[in-house]
Amino acid sequence: MASISINGVEKRFDNGFHALKGVSTEIAPGSFTVILGPSGAGKSTLLRLINGLETPTRGSLAVAGKPIDHANLRAIRGEVGMVFQHFNLVDRLSVVTNVLVGRLKTRSWLGSILYLFKREDMDIAHEALDRVGLVDKSWQRADRLSGGQQQRVGIARALAQQPRVILADEPVASLDPVTSEEIMQLLREICARDRITVLVNLHQIDLAKRFADRIIGLNAGKVVFDGTPAQLDRTALARVYQREGNQDDEQLQSVLAYA
């Protein structure tokens, strides 16, 4: 069974922006997929749909065979960890509390309001921090960490959910090249060791080619490429990054020359 299935999904926002114009695909369990595409192509929208943060205008989505609808929204979100470009940690909470946010889905109303967590939740958070190598920073405030460390806390938070799927929306866009490399390796390692399906939006073609099992190219809300990194040649890239009404794009050609 596919880990994520996307069936004819369209998304039109209230302001009239047509972000996705009919996307259908299946993501295999335990695979590492990278989505490439220019800004505004609908990459983020697609990830947000898979976590139920947006609802499709048409079409449907399912995670591990369970369709995403209003009734099981929280259950689906619990199985889908999310990693963000700007990390989105709660600045004033400690690192370990930020990771424990990933366990909130299992906690009672009163317990979570009082910031009480079970021993086993604490163990899960501890292990997640160990995986990202930040156990020694556990009790520091999240905003005291560097960007790369904050992103690793973000990944630990997703891991603490013990998810089936991790969605990462441009996880390295705010990081330097070396840190980016580390974060991508970490995501790759999580995918391989825990058999978690990982879906990453990226702007870096080289990282995509090196880390992905499969690359999906989105342009103006449509899938324009779907294949292995080896299949992503210059003509395919030109298709992915082509700008509307600009068939003979000089900038695009000079960028692709270095890709």
Next chain:
Amino acid sequence: MTASARTPLPPKPFNPTPVWLSAWIVVLWLIVRDLDLSFATLAYGVEDMAEYFGRYHAPDFSDLPHYLSLMAQTIATALWGTLVALLFAVALAPFAARNLTPSSTAYRTSREMLNFMRAMPDLLLALIFVASLGLGPLPGVLALGIHTAGFLGKFFAESLERIDSGVVEAVRASGASHSQIVMYAGWPSILREALGYTLYVMDRNVRMASVLGLVGAGGIGLALHDTLRLFKYDESAALIAVILVVLLAFDYFSTWLRGKLK
């Protein structure tokens, strides 16, 4: 590139500020004229005021311990009032923040409740509560609590609306419930601001509590009310001095504390 080859600057947008400014000046002048405010009457009034204030020249501090205990009661009224306000505000603010509210009905209802509480002047509330509950500090506590709950709730809600939407989304994306989002993404992000607002409201409530006594809601204001009615200028002067000194001290204290928070 020569100047003529440049893309011409788009036309400058119209700046309405001078028009508004002159309109406001005209309106203000009309108001002053209509109310017949004149500097001449003010100048005559100064002489009368000087004579009246002269009657307070000899404050009588013989009953100082009593005055201080009344002042303590006033401060207690203010603190309890602030606590009541805080409870109401913490309960209502998450519903009145657009980004955290569970539904638009909850948003509208809580906003209107806060607006209503804020719109009821605390002096009026105190009069109502004194009439229904009798003299004493309790009506003062309720009046201050309800009125300032409206302020605190609005301040909190607006701070909550300013928190990073990504943080809210991250907590929501983990499968957290509404109350968990409020507790983990909401309050921790605005804790410092919220403490600052609470201190400010407490400061304001201490000032207001001294006046609330005038309508019978306990504390030092009640004593001042009595001495003024009996034309006991010496005792009134002492009471006013106690109020001023304590209020100033409290003001410095809360300013210092708020400075520490920054």
